[in-house]
Amino acid sequence: xxxxxxxxxxxxxxxxxxxxxxxxxxxxxxxxxxxxxxxxxxxxxxxxxxxxxxxxxxxxxxxxxxxxxxxxxxxxxxxxxxxxxxxxxxxxxxxxxxxxxxxxxxxxxxxxxxxxxxxxxxxxxxxxxxxxxxxxxxxxxxxxxxxxxxxxxxxxxxxxxxxxxxxxxxxxxxxxxxxxxxxxxxxxxxxxxxxxxxxxxxxxxxxxxxxxxxxxxxxxxxxxxxxxxxxxxxxxxxxxxxxxxxxxxxxxxxxxxxxxxxxxxxxxxxxxxxxxxxxxxxxxxxxxxxxxxxxxxxxxxxxxxxxxxxxxxxxxxxxxxxxxxxxxxxxxxxxxxxxxxxxxxxxxxxxxxxxxxxxxxxxxxxxxxxxxxxxxxxxxxxxxxxxxxx
Amino acid sequence: xxxxxxxxxxxxxxxxxxxxxxxxxxxxxxxxxxxxxxxxxxxxxxxxxxxxxxxxxxxxxxxxxxxxxxxxxxxxxxxxxxxxxxxxxxxxxxxxxx
Numbered sequence: 001x002x003x004x005x006x007x008x009x010x011x012x013x014x015x016x017x018x019x020x021x022x023x024x025x026x027x028x029x030x031x032x033x034x035x036x037x038x039x040x041x042x043x044x045x046x047x048x049x050x051x052x053x054x055x056x057x058x059x060x061x062x063x064x065x066x067x068x069x070x071x072x073x074x075x076x077x078x079x080x081x082x083x084x085x086x087x088x089x090x091x092x093x094x095x096x097x098x099x100x101x102x103x104x105x106x107x108x109x110x111x112x113x114x115x116x117x118x119x120x121x122x123x124x125x126x127x128x129x130x131x132x133x134x135x136x137x138x139x140x141x142x143x144x145x146x147x148x149x150x151x152x153x154x155x156x157x158x159x160x161x162x163x164x165x166x167x168x169x170x171x172x173x174x175x176x177x178x179x180x181x182x183x184x185x186x187x188x189x190x191x192x193x194x195x196x197x198x199x200x201x202x203x204x205x206x207x208x209x210x211x212x213x214x215x216x217x218x219x220x221x222x223x224x225x226x227x228x229x230x231x232x233x234x235x236x237x238x239x240x241x242x243x244x245x246x247x248x249x250x251x252x253x254x255x256x257x258x259x260x261x262x263x264x265x266x267x268x269x270x271x272x273x274x275x276x277x278x279x280x281x282x283x284x285x286x287x288x289x290x291x292x293x294x295x296x297x298x299x300x301x302x303x304x305x306x307x308x309x310x311x312x313x314x315x316x317x318x319x320x321x322x323x324x325x326x327x328x329x330x331x332x333x334x335x336x337x338x339x340x341x342x343x344x345x346x347x348x349x350x351x352x353x354x355x356x357x358x359x360x361x362x363x364x365x366x367x368x369x370x371x372x373x374x375x376x377x378x379x380x381x382x383x384x385x386x387x388x389x390x
Numbered sequence: 391x392x393x394x395x396x397x398x399x400x401x402x403x404x405x406x407x408x409x410x411x412x413x414x415x416x417x418x419x420x421x422x423x424x425x426x427x428x429x430x431x432x433x434x435x436x437x438x439x440x441x442x443x444x445x446x447x448x449x450x451x452x453x454x455x456x457x458x459x460x461x462x463x464x465x466x467x468x469x470x471x472x473x474x475x476x477x478x479x480x481x482x483x484x485x486x487x488x
Contacts, residue, residue, distance in 0.1 A: 098405050098407075098408060197405065206408065208406075209409045210418075211407055215398060218398060218400040219400070219403060219407040222400040222403050226405070
C-alpha cells in the first residue's frame, strides 16, 4: 500500500536514495548544499541506511570520492548545486563514459554577482560533461527519476553517470505531496549494481588512463556512441517504471498540443506554471500548447522534431544566458535540432527567471503573446530578456 | 594489445577506455620524445649507480659489464644522469649528431 505524504522535496530525494539502498554517499556538507545530503547523513547515522557516508572538504573531493567508490562497483550518490557543481567540473568529465554515479543537482545561479537563488546557469556549464541529464518539474518526478537514474546508469549497456536536475528552492525547499514506492517494489525494479570491470586486486584494471593521440579520438567517439545509445535504455527504464509504479516519463512531453499553432517550451519547475498559463489561454480560445524537455542528455532530437515540426511558432524560455553567444542554451540546441527540417516553426527565444526572479502564470501568457508577435514581425535582437528594466 | 596502435578502432576499447592489461604502459616508447641522447665513456664508470637513482624515467640499469646505461626505448634525453654523474662518464649530444 503506497501512501501520499507531505514532505520537503530535498528530504524526499534523500529518502528515495535510501529506497535505492545506496552504498556510498560522498558530499561536501556546507553551502551551496541542500537538505538532500543532510538528511542522508541522518539516515546513515541513525542506522536506517547501511551506507558509507564520506564528508569531504570540497565538491571537487566529493566527486573524486564518488569516482573511487563507483569504480569498486558500489552504488554511489551525491548532490550539489551552483558553485559546488562548478568546482566539480573537471571531475565530472572523468566520471563520464564509465562510472554510474547518480547526482541530484539543485539548479541555482552561478556567481557573479553572488546569488543563492534558482536558475539554470550551473546546469549549462556542465552540459558537455558526458552525463545523462534529466530535468524534473515537481517533487514526485524528482524521486521517481532518482530511482530511475540508478537503473539507467547501472545498466550494463549504459554505465554512465546520471544527473537529476531539480530547481533550487522552487523544488528543493518546498513541501509537496509525494507517493513513496514500497522498498520491496523498488528492490524488484532496481537490481543490485553489478559493475563489469570493477577495481579488484585479483583482476587489475586502470581507469582514466593516459590516451595518446593514436587512440583519444576513438575513445571520444566510443563515449558519444554510448551516450546516444543510452536513450533506448532510458526509454526502456521509464517504460518499466510506468508499468511498476503507474507514472510515465518521456524525453519530450506534450501538453495540449492538439490543434496548437504556438508552443511554449521550458525546462524544470517553471513548466508547471507554463501549463497553467496554457490552460487559461486555451479557455480563452487561443491555439496554444506546451512541450517539455525531460531528457536533456542525450538530446532527444527525433522526439523533439516530431513534437514541434507542424506548429507555426515555438517560444522557448531559457533560465540561463550564453553570454556573448547566440540565443539561450536550450533555444540554441532546439534551433540546431530543427535546422535540417524543410518545414519548421519559427523559434523565438526568451531568457528569464534568472537568479530567482519569478515567472508567473501571467508572465507566461505575456511571453507567449509577445513571442507570437515577434514571430510575425521579427526582432532586432537574437533573444529577449523577459522582465528586464531598461 | 593484439592489434597495432593504428589499427585499433573504438569498438576494440573497453567501456570508458578502461585498461585491463596490467603494465601496458611498458609498451609506450617515450624514447621518441628525445632531442638529446646520453653517450658514455665507461672507462671512467665506477658503477656507483647514482645516474639510475636520479633518472626520473627509471630507465637506467647495469649492462652486461655492470656499467650503468639508459634503455633508449624509454630515455627522454633529459640529461639529469649526465648532470649527476660526478666521474663524468656521460655526455649529452644532440640526436642528429653521429
